[in-house]
Amino acid sequence: MRHAVFLAWRNLIAGRLRAAILVGCLTVAVSLPIVMHLLVSRFQEQLTRRAEATQLIVGATGSRFDLTLHALYFESDAPGEITMREATEIGETGLATPIPLYAMFRADRFRIVGATADYHRYRRLKVARGEGMKRIGDCILGATVATSLGLSPGDKLTSEPENVLDPAGSYPLRMRVNGVLSPTGSPDDSVVFVSLETAWIIAGRGHGHQNPGDNSHSPVEGEEEGAFATVESFTEVTDENEHSFHFHGRREDLPLTAILIDAPDERAETLLMGRYLARDDATILEPPLIIEQLMQLVFRVERFLDVATLALLSTTTVLVLLVFALSLRLRQREIQTLFKLGCCRFMIARILFAELAIIGLASALLVAVVSLAALRFGSQLFESLLLS
Amino acid sequence: MITVRDVTFEYPQSTFALNVPRLDVPAGEHFAITGPSGCGKTTLLQILAGILPASAGQVQVAGVELSAMSGTERRSFRITSVGQVFQNFELLESLNLGDNILLPYLINGALKLDAGARTRAAELATSVGLGEMLNRSVTMLSQGERQRAAICRAVITRPMLILADEPTGNLDANSKLATMNLLHEQARAASATLIVVTHDYSLLGDFDRHLDFAEIAAEAVVYTSEDSR
Numbered sequence: 001m002r003h004a005v006f007l008a009w010r011n012l013i014a015g016r017l018r019a020a021i022l023v024g025c026l027t028v029a030v031s032l033p034i035v036m037h038l039l040v041s042r043f044q045e046q047l048t049r050r051a052e053a054t055q056l057i058v059g060a061t062g063s064r065f066d067l068t069l070h071a072l073y074f075e076s077d078a079p080g081e082i083t084m085r086e087a088t089e090i091g092e093t094g095l096a097t098p099i100p101l102y103a104m105f106r107a108d109r110f111r112i113v114g115a116t117a118d119y120h121r122y123r124r125l126k127v128a129r130g131e132g133m134k135r136i137g138d139c140i141l142g143a144t145v146a147t148s149l150g151l152s153p154g155d156k157l158t159s160e161p162e163n164v165l166d167p168a169g170s171y172p173l174r175m176r177v178n179g180v181l182s183p184t185g186s187p188d189d190s191v192v193f194v195s196l197e198t199a200w201i202i203a204g205r206g207h208g209h210q211n212p213g214d215n216s217h218s219p220v221e222g223e224e225e226g227a228f229a230t231v232e233s234f235t236e237v238t239d240e241n242e243h244s245f246h247f248h249g250r251r252e253d254l255p256l257t258a259i260l261i262d263a264p265d266e267r268a269e270t271l272l273m274g275r276y277l278a279r280d281d282a283t284i285l286e287p288p289l290i291i292e293q294l295m296q297l298v299f300r301v302e303r304f305l306d307v308a309t310l311a312l313l314s315t316t317t318v319l320v321l322l323v324f325a326l327s328l329r330l331r332q333r334e335i336q337t338l339f340k341l342g343c344c345r346f347m348i349a350r351i352l353f354a355e356l357a358i359i360g361l362a363s364a365l366l367v368a369v370v371s372l373a374a375l376r377f378g379s380q381l382f383e384s385l386l387l388s
Numbered sequence: 389m390i391t392v393r394d395v396t397f398e399y400p401q402s403t404f405a406l407n408v409p410r411l412d413v414p415a416g417e418h419f420a421i422t423g424p425s426g427c428g429k430t431t432l433l434q435i436l437a438g439i440l441p442a443s444a445g446q447v448q449v450a451g452v453e454l455s456a457m458s459g460t461e462r463r464s465f466r467i468t469s470v471g472q473v474f475q476n477f478e479l480l481e482s483l484n485l486g487d488n489i490l491l492p493y494l495i496n497g498a499l500k501l502d503a504g505a506r507t508r509a510a511e512l513a514t515s516v517g518l519g520e521m522l523n524r525s526v527t528m529l530s531q532g533e534r535q536r537a538a539i540c541r542a543v544i545t546r547p548m549l550i551l552a553d554e555p556t557g558n559l560d561a562n563s564k565l566a567t568m569n570l571l572h573e574q575a576r577a578a579s580a581t582l583i584v585v586t587h588d589y590s591l592l593g594d595f596d597r598h599l600d601f602a603e604i605a606a607e608a609v610v611y612t613s614e615d616s617r
Contacts, residue, residue: 003493
């Protein structure tokens with residue numbers, strides 16, 4: 001068999017382009033369903049793990065999928081807003097601890113999540129570098145955000161403008177990076193955490209007053225100093241202006257996009273769910289159930305893709321065999337020579353089998369590499385595509 | 389050494405029929421077969437090599453009755469006892485020169501590819517002026533070099549019978565002479581019987597005898613080398 005493998009190998013090397021095309025076609029056809037299954041499995045695993053760690057979610061009435069994915073993953077936008085009053089009222093029932101979230105904006109494509117310290121406790125988030133938030137305008141970065149943006153405690157990060165075409169809109173907020181969280185392998189790694197107050201300032205619900213004399217920019221040369229204060233294109237909280245920041249209106253009326261419920265037992269959960277039965281402006285959801293429904297949709301799509309890839313695999317296999325059969329015709333003379341020299345048909349069959357085996361083996365190796373790469377690099381992309 | 393008696397052969401769905409009433413080639417003889425295209429020279433060589441089974445008659449090579457052998461037995465006989473040189477060289481382009489010479493060892497488990505075989509391949513290549521090209525792809529060789537490589541492949545197993553089917557058919561005049569000299573030389577070195585099919589009457593002088601196949605149907609007419617001259 002050793003000589004058959006050698007002859008097969010030499011023949012494949014001599015026709016390396018043909019061999020590469022065959023290996024490529026097989027790799028694509030085989031790896032597509034495998035990668036899809038792996039990504040869906042991992043997606044399901046992560047989705048389910050996160051969902052099972054979250055008992056209940058309260059949010060505006062609308063798409064239950066959007067609300068769940070927003071509250072758990074911060075990927076899709078919330079279906080609407082509720083107010084801080086909702087959280088206060090839940091807290092006042094004594095049934096559970098409400099964990100309010102306000103996640104409407106982004107900084108450098110990463111979601112800014114306004115949350116209280118309860119969220120960090122609930123998700124067991126730990127600061128790896130730097131420290132927690134000290135004042136409004138501070139932020140703590142998830143591990144992925146810090147790595148991607150190359151930011152460390154002490155650096156600055158500016159929120160994306162709400163609407164670049166609206167000059168009357170609120171200015172972006174230039175935040176101080178106060179800490180970086182330990183990696184968790186969860187969506188929290190890809191989030192910029194701020195306090196609720198900071199998130200509301202970004203939303204334009206609160207603001208400070210800058211002293212024109214304080215800004216570090218010099219007026220244009222020759223102009224009268226103080227006559228033209230430089231207007232910053234962002235808002236920044238500093239030690240000097242920190243106390244000038246304030247909110248108009250009552251705190252209870254400020255917006256939230258979701259509330260996570262940390263209930264001590266099933267009884268408290270059931271009682272809380274009962275409170276929302278008659279509400280049409282807000283809803284309460286059980287994330288595991290919603291995620292299960294979502295996965296049913298994903299599985300349905302996956303099944304359709306399975307059929308499509310099976311057809312693709314069958315077609316590719318037939319094409320590969322056809323190409324192989326045609327190449328045998330082209331190699332008829334070579335095979336005849338081997339036969340004339342004393343090679344038996346079994347040996348010729350072994351050489352051809354070895355060629356197919358090498359092509360299959362090379363494809364299998366590539367499929368393994370592609371699958372690992374997909375799990376390593378494609379997982380996040382896949383989640384973003386499905387969740388956004 | 390080679391004895392052919394009343395051998396006939398017919399290709400299926402063809403009007404061609406080979407008929408060789410009698411042919412004797414003593415061991416170690418250098419024997420040429422001439423004749424017009426399509427008269428059955430190559431078919432006879434293939435019967436002697438055990439590639440084709442005779443439809444009827446007797447074929448004996450070194451006392452071995454080929455016509456009584458199965459296909460598997462003829463193949464074993466061919467790989468161990470027969471060296472073949474073809475008009476188009478029939479080297480495998482996927483292999484380098486050295487592996488082409490060793491091809492009989494690579495395609496048949498009956499021959500053991502050991503260090504001795506590799507050394508012999510290198511020596512043979514050196515003896516025909518290809519010693520420096522063992523690792524070179526055969527696609528980079530000239531026609532003459534390819535035929536020399538094919539001759540090395542034919543004699544690598546030290547066969548007792550070397551069959552060459554128009555080995556100079558694709559070569560220029562200079563390469564023709566060199567190749568034929570080499571073939572005679574290697575056959576003598578291996579003490580092998582050499583049977584060559586050729587259209588080139590100018591090469592017949594170096595053979596012990598030659599047979600004009602055109603006249604074989606009536607009765608094999610064997611000319612001696614003296615007649616050729």
